[in-house]
Amino acid sequence: MADLSTQNPSGLAQRVATALLRAGGGTTACLQMPPLQGDATNAAQIGLNPPGLLSLPLAPAVFRKARVTMQEGELPKYELLLSADAVAAQVTQLQLSSAQTLFSMACGVVVAGKLFLIEAVSASESQGTAYLYRLLLQEACGEWPA
């Protein structure tokens, strides 16, 4: 049965999440996005042309080691908590349909000059609107300038 009670979204959860991330040592994470005009040449598809990735800063963010069971030989996993306000701003700027689209387009995330691959994305919601995104990351081999 549908919940027909009146709920007025006030953006409180988004503001609290942003404030908590900032207070919790908020850093900046940069999504590595393909250029808006893609390279359709053969050379781009066989690894000849550099991809020309754009760095899309998202802040405030909190970066920490994920609490997952480690297997031998497996690279450590990390999680990145992102403010939904920051994500929404970039989704609007890039004229994308959703945050999921933004994350699925990204080729990785750079935090403090280190590249990480996105393994999974989840969102915490209040009143049907996301206030926090949690990205599960795996360390990659690449080094990026901070």
Add this chain to the structure above:
Amino acid sequence: MQNTKDTFYITLRTRLAAVNPARTMTLRAVTRPGMLVGEAEPPMPQPMLDTFTLTWTAFEADLQLPAILARMTCELQYSTAGTQASAGLDRGRCLEEMDYEVLKLLYPYSAQKMNYTQNPAAALETMVFWSEPAFTPIVTLRDRLSRTAKVTVFAFQELGEQ
């Protein structure tokens, strides 16, 4: 050997556009035929559905001939979860369609070797040729059906070729 790999991929991708023009994907802001080289694209946590991913695995060289004969194994990996309109219940049919496309993509079993580092691409003097596919059994993971077709690709290493 890189020219062999590039030629094989671009030949199959061009054939795919003719065999099934509707099989497309959008990757790095470009909509193109649904085939990609795994090592030339960003790593993905899950393989893309309804596309073919080429992975190069084994490599051997026959040095007993006047020119080096390179023998490489290429795995075409593909998976599907069916269509949304059929709630995924047609995933078996979709996989069978991809199996048939693999057979059509690979025939004829040869192509002129090209050098794609030049623009326009330059034709080299020898051919790239390959074996018939060896299909692995279906792997089922929840609503996802996957299969791999293994092909052995042969090419002579030409003088001056990198």
